[in-house]
Amino acid sequence: MSDLGNIEIFVKNLKFYMNLKDKTRIDICSDLDIPYTTFAEWYKGKVYPRIDKIELLANYFGIKKSDLIEDKHLYTSNPAVVLVYGTIPAGIPMEMIEDIIDTEEIDASMLKGGKQYFGLRIKGNSMYPDYLDNDTIILEKVEDVESGSDAVVMVNGNDGTFKRVFKNENGIILQPLNPEFQPIVYTNEQIEKLPIRVIGKVVELRRKK
Numbered sequence: 023m024s025d026l027g028n029i030e031i032f033v034k035n036l037k038f039y040m041n042l043k044d045k046t047r048i049d050i051c052s053d054l055d056i057p058y059t060t061f062a063e064w065y066k067g068k069v070y071p072r073i074d075k076i077e078l079l080a081n082y083f084g085i086k087k088s089d090l091i092e093d094k095h096l097y098t099s100n101p102a103v104v105l106v107y108g109t110i111p112a113g114i115p116m117e118m119i120e121d122i123i124d125t126e127e128i129d130a131s132m133l134k135g136g137k138q139y140f141g142l143r144i145k146g147n148s149m150y151p152d153y154l155d156n157d158t159i160i161l162e163k164v165e166d167v168e169s170g171s172d173a174v175v176m177v178n179g180n181d182g183t184f185k186r187v188f189k190n191e192n193g194i195i196l197q198p199l200n201p202e203f204q205p206i207v208y209t210n211e212q213i214e215k216l217p218i219r220v221i222g223k224v225v226e227l228r229r230k231k
Contacts, residue, residue: 030067054079101130102127108123141159152199153184159228169189173186176220
C-alpha cells in the first residue's frame with residue numbers, strides 16, 4: 023500500500039476515534055504533550071506519525087495500533103458540510119452576526135445519533151492562547167454542557183459569547199482564558215430571566231495559516 027493510502031486510512035481512523043471518545047485536537051495535544059502544529063500535520067494527512075506516536079495515540083484511545091493504521095470501515099467516506107456563521111465575539115457579549123460566511127467539512131460519522139453541528143468565526147482574544155482571533159470553531163448543537171466545557175452561550179436571546187463555562191449552585195461563570203479579561207457571572211435568577219442558554223459546545227478548532 024502506498025504511503026498516501028496509509029496516511030488517508032490513519033487520518034480517517036484518527037478522526038473517527040476522536041469523535042467516538044469526544045476528544046478535540048486541543049485535548050489530545052494537552053493530554054499527551056504533543057505540539058499543536060505537529061498534531062495538525064497528522065490530522066491533515068501531511069505527515070505520517072512515527073510508530074511510537076501511533077502507539078501513544080492508541081493507548082490514549084484505549085485501542086490497538088492496528089485500529090489506527092488499518093482500514094476498519096468504521097466510518098462513511100463522504101464528508102458532511104458544516105455552515106460557518108459570521109463572527110462570534112470572544113470578548114464581552116455582542117450581537118451575533120448570522121450571515122453564512124464559509125463552510126467546513128467534517129467526517130460524516132460525526133452525524134451518527136442525529137447530532138448536528140455549526141461553525142462560528144471567533145472575533146477577539148479573550149480565549150487566547152487556546153483560540154485566536156479569526157479561528158473557526160466547530161460546535162455540536164447542544165442545550166447544556168458539563169462544567170469546564172468551552173461553549174457558545176446566548177445572552178438576552180441574541181447576544182452570543184464564547185467562553186469556558188463553569189457551573190456552581192449559585193449560577194454560571196463564563197470564564198475567559200486570557201487573564202486580561204474578567205469572568206462574567208450570572209446568577210440562577212438571571213439565567214432564567216435574561217435568559218442565558220448554551221447553544222453549542224466546541225468539538226474542533228480550525229486554524230488557517
